[in-house]
Amino acid sequence: MRIQFATLILAMASTTLTLPAQSLAPIHAKCVIGRGEDAGKISLHINEDSDCSADRHCGSNFSNESLNRFTGFTIADLDREGAELTAKLSAESGTLTCTGIVHANELVGDSLFTPDASFVDRMDKLGFRGFDSRKLESYTFVNVTSDYAHSLQEAHIRGVNTDNLIALRIFNVDPAYAQSFPSMGYEQPDADKLIGLKVQGVNTDEVKQIRALGFQPTLDELIQIRIFKITPEFVHRMQERGLKNLTIAKLVQIRIFKLDE
Known part of the structure; x- marks a missing residue:
């Protein structure tokens, strides 16, 4: 919903x-x-x-x-x-x-x-432009504020703009979530990548679990892991079947072609 x-x-x-x-x-x-x-x-x-x-x-x-x-x-x-x-x-x-x-x-x-x-003026000072009444109505529904926009800028998140601020707010992308990826050794994702990660529910606990199995997934693979339900339990099950040299890409293919059934 x-x-x-x-x-x-x-x-x-x-x-x-x-x-x-x-x-x-x-x-x-x-x-x-x-x-x-x-x-x-x-x-x-x-x-x-x-x-x-x-x-x-x-x-x-x-x-x-x-x-x-x-x-x-x-x-x-x-x-x-x-x-x-x-x-x-x-x-x-x-x-x-x-x-x-x-x-x-x-x-x-x-x-x-x-x-x-006056909100438009405050946002203009932060570098956000291109507003109309419809966009401001959307901002009102999801409660995008100038403080929120400024917090993302202070977190040095690249690519934050007037349009994707709406999705960032809807999916509760905040500085703490953005900075959790550099803390795990990744380059900090830009705004659109953060939206994709948050939409799929990528979180630090699951990243640590999959890494503990020997994988070093990219940000895109982290999204695939969530989409195709590549859980530790699934990985163990495939290993128990004797599958060797498993990669995230191979595990995704197994899911896509239902080879685990």
């Missing part, structure tokens, strides 16, 4: 035209807020297509998001049929409100996103 959410956010951010900060315009849309899959979570649907009927999958869905960042309503309010509410999501990059009436356990109404031009 988290990856689906990330895909939607990234799509929203990458299909827009850039505007100067002084030209940032509010975004008006329709909104629906309901319960999420987990306790204390909500689902948020934003639709800017006025021709989209209720039974069509239009707009952008953000499922199972934390209620903590919203003000103006509670989960219990979604049981108050007919209640008039305004849910508010505030971030450094802007503010989103969803104002409407509760019906069938959902808050249905109109949304307004108001960009914060």
Whole structure:
């Protein structure tokens, strides 16, 4: 679900035209807020297509998001049929409100996103440019802040830009995660590589486990290890079958062609 959410956010951010900060315009849309899959979570649907009927999958869905960042309503309010509410999501990059009436356990109404031009100015001083209202709305959903962007710069992570800041934030790539790779003898990955590593859940414990078996995987191989489930147990099982001179590439091929079955 988290990856689906990330895909939607990234799509929203990458299909827009850039505007100067002084030209940032509010975004008006329709909104629906309901319960999420987990306790204390909500689902948020934003639709800017006025021709989209209720039974069509239009707009952008953000499922199972934390209620903590919203003000103006509670989960219990979604049981108050007919209640008039305004849910508010505030971030450094802007503010989103969803104002409407509760019906069938959902808050249905109109949304307004108001960009914060002062945030654009702060980011400009850090070297991040090319913002428009849509990108700032994405920043608001995932809570990209100027402090977060600056922390990545201070960690000397190469390739951090206005676009990939969104994915970096979605997957919780922080300086500590970035610096864990040099601590294991790797060259520090750039921003996009860090995203790939974090998406696949590469972590220091598993790297140490695979190294303890005699392998010295590259960063790309670390990603493959996670994708193809090259676990220590799998390696031991292949060794017990008498397979010699195993490499990460050979283990991946075994998985791909299901030679272990």
